[in-house]
Amino acid sequence: MALYTKAAEILDKVEQKRGAVKTLVYDSKFQNIKQLFALVCETQKYSAVLQEIIDTTRLLKLTNLRQHLAKVLVYDLLIGQGLKCGGSWKAMMLKHRSRLQAALARIKVKRKVSRNQDLLPPNVQHNNDVHIPRYVRVNTLKTTVEDVIDYLKRDGFSYQGTASQLEDLRSLSGKTFMSDLHLRDLLVFSAKVNFHDHYLYKAGHIILQDKASCLPAYLLDPPVGGHVIDACAAPGNKTSHLAAIMKNKGKLFAFDRDTKRLSTMSTLLLRAGVTCHQLANEDFLKVDPLSPAYKDVKHILLDPSCSGSGMVCLHDGGSEEQDPERLKALAAFQLRCLNHALKFPKLQNLVYSTCSIHTQENEEVMSVCLEKNPDFRLIHLLPEWPERGRDPLTQCLRASTTKTFTHGFFIAMLERQTTRNSGSLDEHHDCHRSPSKSEPTVGEEEQMVVSVDEQQLPAARKRNRKKPKKQKS
């Protein structure tokens, strides 16, 4: 019920011009931001058709529903997931289902189309060309890639082998699927495949996670038995990924300051079979880097709150305006988190990621951080990845709907520079994965945090010390 109420509330605010969809969704503090975002975008996209259905069936009169709530419910019933949740509203809507279905069918006949998407206005149909496949990460804490592939084949899916080029990922349709070309534990399906009710998903054997969001843990690649921090962890997709890479051995300290999101995270980690974690409802900025508890932490994953501008809403093509003050505040927060993380005395590697497309939250934050922390340098990541950080930070990765067929994303990896004779890096020489498929394994949601006492970030400075990507031995 909460999902539908929130979605209706946001549509109402958008209509009153009280904010852009993305900002309102992010500020809503709803637990599953992605789900809420998708529902709002899709309902908006079909708004005209939904309105026509509501008017011709006189739904508002029959049910006393408010307009936006009715739209959201009709969308989900007729076009979306089929009202998976909804409590008493579900029961009420089901009573009217045949009238509503008949109204939709009449509209299709009138417009001489057979598919729902052909009812969309032409400009929205064009944005629909944005194509992000359905990515499924195999949870190696519970199963193996081979077992999942076998299970799916028995379930009527057809396995096409491993993709040899990115374009292959866009060719999938129906029940065909393939292994990703970069990440061994990632399976790729047509965007239309829905796994939310699938046994493998419910049992925690697979995790529904965008490919770009799988990169941070994969690239950090902490060793089995290592001590690792996930600084802004909820709802925990990257935490469970880190645990899988660590084979549930060692210590995974996960922090988040949002209680609700942490409780969702606990459920997710339980389902995923993660046991090596210590969850803390704590502000990462207040965690003491010199505490004996963290004396062996050598790896940190930092995926802080961001604008979420990389998350694609098919309705707006991702082009919503961002409030400059909000971006500034976020960038200052991200820089504080980075500077704080680099204070952990034994830290060797840190991966910084955002689901933002804005340079202010990505390359600019990273450039200032490098200026302030000369002991650290950028690692050149995945040489054949097609989309790089903005010049001069080409060691970093970017991801997008058009070049990598993922949501928009940014990833940077920092490494502590040590003198040759200290040996501490050599001991860790195989931590940066090459993009080969030889090794096993490899969420974005959030809540706004605007507690900034940093100075305004200066423009990115041209610091660029390249270092060749280490290959896995």
Ligand SMILES: C[S@@+](CC[C@H](N)C(=O)[O-])C[C@H]1O[C@@H](n2cnc3c(N)ncnc32)[C@H](O)[C@@H]1O
């Ligand atoms: C982008 S989300 C993290 C997504 C997560 N890494 C995943 O993959 O599922 C950012 C998270 O940072 C949390 N956060 C924001 N400020 C924080 C702080 N000062 N300390 C700890 N967590 C914080 C938010 O509550 C939010 O859950």
